[in-house]
Amino acid sequence: MTRRRAWLGGLALTATLAIAGCSSSSSGSPAPGGQAMSSADSAAMENPNLDLGSSLGSKQAPDFKLVNQFGQQMSLSQFRGKVVLLGFEDSECTTVCPLTSQSMVLAKELLGKAGGSVQLLGIDANPDAIAVANVLAYSRVHSMVNQWDFLTGTAAQLKEVWKHYGIAVQIQSGQIDHTPALYVIDQQGKLQKAYLTQMAYSSVTQSAQVIATEVSSLLPGHPKLSSIESLAAVPGQTPADSVTLPQAQVPNAATAPAVTLGPGKARLVVFFATWLSETSDLSAELTGLNGYVKDAASKHLPPLTAVDNTVTEASAQAVGGYLGKVGKLDYPVALDESGRLADGYGVQDQPWYALVNAAGKIVWQHDGWVSLATLEKTVAAHQ
Numbered sequence: 001m002t003r004r005r006a007w008l009g010g011l012a013l014t015a016t017l018a019i020a021g022c023s024s025s026s027s028g029s030p031a032p033g034g035q036a037m038s039s040a041d042s043a044a045m046e047n048p049n050l051d052l053g054s055s056l057g058s059k060q061a062p063d064f065k066l067v068n069q070f071g072q073q074m075s076l077s078q079f080r081g082k083v084v085l086l087g088f089e090d091s092e093c094t095t096v097c098p099l100t101s102q103s104m105v106l107a108k109e110l111l112g113k114a115g116g117s118v119q120l121l122g123i124d125a126n127p128d129a130i131a132v133a134n135v136l137a138y139s140r141v142h143s144m145v146n147q148w149d150f151l152t153g154t155a156a157q158l159k160e161v162w163k164h165y166g167i168a169v170q171i172q173s174g175q176i177d178h179t180p181a182l183y184v185i186d187q188q189g190k191l192q193k194a195y196l197t198q199m200a201y202s203s204v205t206q207s208a209q210v211i212a213t214e215v216s217s218l219l220p221g222h223p224k225l226s227s228i229e230s231l232a233a234v235p236g237q238t239p240a241d242s243v244t245l246p247q248a249q250v251p252n253a254a255t256a257p258a259v260t261l262g263p264g265k266a267r268l269v270v271f272f273a274t275w276l277s278e279t280s281d282l283s284a285e286l287t288g289l290n291g292y293v294k295d296a297a298s299k300h301l302p303p304l305t306a307v308d309n310t311v312t313e314a315s316a317q318a319v320g321g322y323l324g325k326v327g328k329l330d331y332p333v334a335l336d337e338s339g340r341l342a343d344g345y346g347v348q349d350q351p352w353y354a355l356v357n358a359a360g361k362i363v364w365q366h367d368g369w370v371s372l373a374t375l376e377k378t379v380a381a382h383q
Contacts, residue, residue: 201339
């Protein structure tokens, strides 16, 4: 049974910036020369799902010596001359950490060739899963084995690093809570900005753009980003909205039709991501849902639709490739490529069940896998 991974959101900003020595928040700074703020900047500041970063006053980043996913010893100081993106992530996280990981990768990609001057580092923030095998497993399921160095060490070593960087880590009722912080460290090893990942799937690419813009300001020639999008709040797609999503395409299979969700028909929607294979037998869970589909007609249960949170995946093609190895599924798997559906349905973890009635209202939701018998009994009780 997968334990839900939570995060310390409310106290994170205070803890992180107080220890790091934050001087001011960039989101609240006036425009150069006292000029009026642009409408784009104003829209970004009003986006509740986006952290625009806080200045850390160019203080020296505390050095550390840990090992990466290959067991190789590494230190922060060995990356002098590069801009470092340093994220603190639970090696078995199913909530906010995959959003941080993806935003780091996308930020580097947005810089094009200049991304070669950027080093991605992660530090394990799960005191119960600190083995090299743990950080390697996370790196594998997120297709990041050769894209970053995910560092770990002894419990004492990690606690020392967490302390130096203001990372609060605690275990409550079997849940791992930690500050979802990402630091930007310049070529001289100085702390420039701190960002806190928000639990919003639709803001992953926006967060990547914000981070990439900061990194660009530190690189020679200030390279332009390969793409720019609005940083205004992205509205979620709720069960009351009629939404059409592409269906996962399995290799060598016929083109799959689009999937439509919305009011007018009761539905059971299951949100997941292929990287759940690290923390559960995902293949068995997905094929096990065929049993629900088989029983739905005779037991008068609503049809099932699965939704992959593609915004946190390496690519839509990777999703299809994974499903091709799972075996035949008797229900459609839609791709939430923007994260708007997950946000609109209030998804806070993976997997996530949402039972929606014909009026487009969520009448039951659940975090984590459940047995077929429990699922059918619960859905029947909430219709």
